[in-house]
Amino acid sequence: MNYLAQRLLTFPLILLGVSVLVFVSIRMIPGSQITAMLGTEAGMLTAAQREALAAYFGIDQPVWTQYFRWLAGLFQGDLGVSTIYARPVLNVILERFPLTLQLALMSMTIALCIGLPLGVFAATRNERPSDLIVRILAMLGQSTPNFVIGILLIYFLSVFFGIVPAMGTFTPLTVDPLASFGQLFWPAVTLGFAFAASVTRISRSAMLDVLSDDYIRTARSKGASSMSVIWRHALPNALIPVVTLSGVEFGYLLGGAVIVEQIFALPGLGRLVLDAITQRDYALVQGTVLFIAFNFLIVNLLVDLAYAALDPRIRIGGRK
Amino acid sequence: MTKLLSVRDLRVGFGNDSKANEVVKGVSFDLASGETLAIVGESGSGKSVTALSINRLVDFGGGRITGGSIVLTRADGTAFDVTGSKEAALRQIRGRDVGMIFQEPMTSLNPVHTIGDQIAEAVRLNSGLRSDAARKAALDVLDRVRIPDAKSRMDYYPHQLSGGMRQRVMIAMALVASPRLLIADEPTTALDVTVQAQILALLAELRAETGMAMIFITHDIGLVAGIADRIMVMQHGVVVEQDETSNVLDNPQHEYTQHLLRAVPHFASGNAVRTDGERVPAREPVVKVDDLVVRFPVGGGWLKPKGAIHAVDGVSFDLVAGETLAIVGESGSGKSTTARAILGLVDKQRGDIAATTGRSKRPIQMVFQDPFASLNPRLDVEALMAEPAIANGQKHDKALRERMAFLLDKVGLPEDALKRYPHQFSGGQRQRLCIARALMLNPDVVVLDEAVSALDVSVQAKVLDLLIDLQHEFRLAYLFISHDMAVVERIAHRVAVMYAGQIVEIGDAKAVLASPQHSYTKRLIAAVPAIERRKQHFAVDVTQVPSLVRPAGYEPPDARWREAGSDHRVRHEDTP
Structure with a gap:
């Protein structure tokens, strides 16, 4: 405390x-x-x-x-008035933020749901063909710019499947949850792709480290199954670097995803900052940057709390 | 006695071409139920790999059994073929038939689970008991390994326990499934000598209680005397000698066994101390330490610490040229912190450290414990050795290179070593390098912090001889920090015993080691394992080192000393 x-x-x-x-x-x-x-x-x-x-x-x-x-x-809680929108800066930001927050959360969920199991899987298959395939995929995912993925995604979805992602005005969760998820799903996939690739790589290397630790050998000497060794003994010890990476990436996403917002025509924080800068809307730039910095601090704090939750050595400290 | 385990011509290799990289080359032995076999050998002899093959944990370390057979008789009398079994079948014998404890209690327990959960897991895996019953069984076994206040310790995490306590937890975890064979892989190597004695006593007691067989792996042939029925000596992957304990110890046949027995630093209770270098009290000391205090603040907020760890509390001694003062004590006694404070590597709160600058501007140099970690792997020997000189403002010129070559020759390394990198040397050679590096600035005093502890016994003996030769030649004073009484006896002129941050006894090596006065010194010396004292048994004792954390502002009462001889002072014990 x-x-x-x-x-x-x-x-x-x-x-x-x-x-x-x-x-x-x-x-x-x-x-x-x-x-x-x-x-x-x-x-x-x-x-x-x-x-x-x-x-x-x-x-x-x-x-x-x-x-x-x-x-x-x-x-006094007054961030000034935006010259572009002729409205209080705080109102403008808070209007854009739900989309950005939801998009960031969805991207992170996708990234963790794909990246973590894939990384763990690759670690247990170290240096075998399946590990190699995962590593190549991860490398591709990390090195492909997300505008390429976004544009390809829109192209294939519309040309081959007739799906056109809803663009323009954002439907908030509170109005129509399903439509809201649907609208942000493909942008979240676009952002989640590279994110998942990073998670895969870091969880693979963290798991490899942990799997060679002495206590893993101890668990095996007790007769624990490989499933128990991986999920109960190894994974909790490998999560710290994954949490660090996810925190940083999530923090960036909360600052808005300019390119993906542009491609999918979404009114998020990223485009707001861009507009504010190009139009020299001083109050708006000032307000949004401060807001983004504040978000980053909160995310870092949550990451630290997550460390404590994961690792009793951080939570409890030295010997009693 | 029924046969429990039969190993025939076992071969184990590593890497992609495991046939070509064999580290175990045809080992055979039998073990009857209830019997204890000690496997003795130096690092790289294949003793651990042999043991890890018995439950096939060697597979997970990249090893492959390339030949031979291991047959284990299970509780129902059926024979289990270990070498030919699949992983799923092997899991049935791990824990249930073959339990194992490892060398490093610090890293062998999972840091994110409580010890209660980890033991209960072993119960669930091997006995089918569920939640509450499993926890009950875990609690019982913690009591059996004499963990005080076991009930509340169940919810502790490993990092909250000392090394000795963690090793007890490891033993509890292995025992809870009532294995018929317990493999103990160097179970006491990482522990202090008094804790080591307790763990050995505990293992012997538990063996008597349960009737289990044991394979005890160690590099220290002096340690197995009290516990083993049979001894198997290994070298370079082959068994060189195998017989009853008393035969091997009293009448070793193989040259290597004889060599091992000779190399074991026998602790002779002060009868084997050095006789060179009479202490001349009138001589001016090269280092004089007076009332050294080192504290590390703990807890509390930004401004005001709640208390402090009194790592070193009022330590005083002096050291004259050509003399070795050994500081002995267990981990946490403050001996390394004392050494570091003398070099200015940690800040002292109080006290004087006066060193005479005789031959060099930097009269004190240091050699560290781990020769693998204390040499930068990216620098060649020339760069490594030049470093202290360059840091001291000298030029990297011909004179410096001549000094390097001179010192390399003195420590017994070839001159062409200069262009090589640390990984191209063995552990003993690296420690020689570290010694040569420490001598570059021609110091008066060398602080040796557990400098031979990481070395194999035969290498250890040679490095000790080297240190004694160098001491004579350069009139060096050594501050020799060690937990190993036998090593101390070989090199020390004087001994200081540290306990809980304070010196409790100091004086002439023979006096302190032969007639210890302080109760802690007595305990320390009684715990030293010795082949000669193999019949002696220790009672299991659960005393822990007292906490060194004191409230802010606490000052220990003034020490009162008693003279026990002309050069032998003992601290009164009424002061806590």
Whole structure:
């Protein structure tokens, strides 16, 4: 518990650091918010109009003044107003987040359901043909960019099976669970493919390590079956690296999957960030990046808790 | 007596071409029920592989039985062909007929399951008992291996127990299925000497209780005297001698057995100490350690630790040139921490370490226990040996190379060793390299932390001789950290006994080893296995090393000392 409290205390510090970095770096990109917003019409603005607009958005102030204003707002739960959507940044993010979260969870489920058994299987068949096939598949999965997989998937589904993944507006789980799952299934498969490949590789090597440990020999000397040796004695000890990898990948997915969202025309966080950057929507960039960083911290915390759940040496510590 | 096991011309190989890479080359022996056979040999002799073939666990380590037969008589009198059986059939004899305990209690238990669950699993697998009954049986067997407070220990995880306790759990796990043959593969090698004595006593008692047969594998022929009925000596995969224990020990036939018996560092209770190097008290010490304290904070939050492990608590001694001071004690007694503190490898809380800078700016150098892990595998010998000199600001020039060649010659390695890599040397040669490296800066003091513990006995003897020669030639002072009393007797002029972070007895080696005064020193010396004392039996004792964790701010009471001789001081025992 003490440990948890310590970790939570570091969160604000990290988030503060992230916010400063984003605040400064977004303003280092050439181009102004006003030009991006008005497009070609920006050329018709007089200097006075431009100044007025800048004053309206508060971007005429020095960067640090802007930052502290933004920070003051943050403490009141106000992330500012998006210039693209003309709505509070927080509302825009929370509207997009359910899709991203659901997509990430589905991809991870697919990846673990495929990758873990495959990795364990390959480890028990070490250096035999079936192990080699799994390793080649995993290598392919990891090295194929997901836009290739996404586009091929859409092509084959529509041309040969007449299935067209639902695009555009997202149907949330609360409205129609089945439709919601159906809509995100193929994007999740696309993302889950490479993810599963990584899980396969890491669980294979972790299992190989563990299977040569002394306590596995002990289990065999007791007369345990190979199933019991693998699932009861080896797997729990091999899960730590799998959890580490899954945590990192899941954290990335929570930041949105720009390319896959683009291919399947899904309104997720990834496209939101991309739009915000290209349109110089400072408040929105700031808000989304902070939100993504916060998610990452939460995921890391969950990973640490999972370590403790998996390994009594972490949970209980030294000798009693 | 009925025949239990019959091994005929057993051959075991490894790798893809297992016929060409045989490590067991035609081993034959018989074992009657209730009998104990000791298989003795040095590393690489094939003794463990032979044992692992009996329950075919050798298959999982990449081994293949390439010839011969193993026949086990099962409880119902039927003969079971081990070599020709399939995995499913072999599972029926593992645990039930053949139980096994291993060398490394630290790694042989599964870290994610409680010990109660692991023992109960063995019950379920082999007796058909289910949940509650299995746990009950597990608890009973924990009592039988004399684990104190077994009921609450059932829910402990392995890392919460000491090495000796874990080995008891291993034994419990093997015993719970009442096997008729117990294979013990170096069961005490990783344990402290007093714990080793207890485990051996326990095994002997349990054998008497259950009437099981035992195969006891060890590299230490001195250890088997009290426990084995028969001894089989192996070398390079073949049996060189096999007979009744007393015949082998008293009248060894084969040259190799004689060599092994000679090489075993016999502990002679202080009668075989070195007689060179009389201590001249007036001489200025090269190292003087005064009231050394090392503590590691534990628990608590960010700012305020709850307590501290008092690893070293008020240790004082001095060391003069040409002299060896041995620090003996069990794991956790603080002897290695003392050594590391002297080199500045751990921070001390308090105390003075004064070293005279005589011949070198860095008068203290160190040799570590594991010669395999303490040499960087990517560097050749020249780079390895140059490292301390370069770290000390010297140039890698002709003079340095000459010094390397000179030292390699001194430690008995060829000069062309310079261009070779660590993996091309044997364990003993690597330790010679480590010694040569430690001497590069011409130190006054060499700290040897269990420097010969990882070596086979015959290699150990040679390295000890080398150390003594080097000591004479360069007037080196050694701080020799060891748990092995026989080794200490051969090399030490003076001995300091450490217990729970403190020195409890210090003085002339002969005085301390021949007439130990402190109760702990007595216990330590009584536990040393010896061929001469094979008839002597130990009572099983469950005392544990006291906890070294103390609340924050705790200071031990001042030590009071008693003079037991001209150079022999003993700590009063009323201070805890």
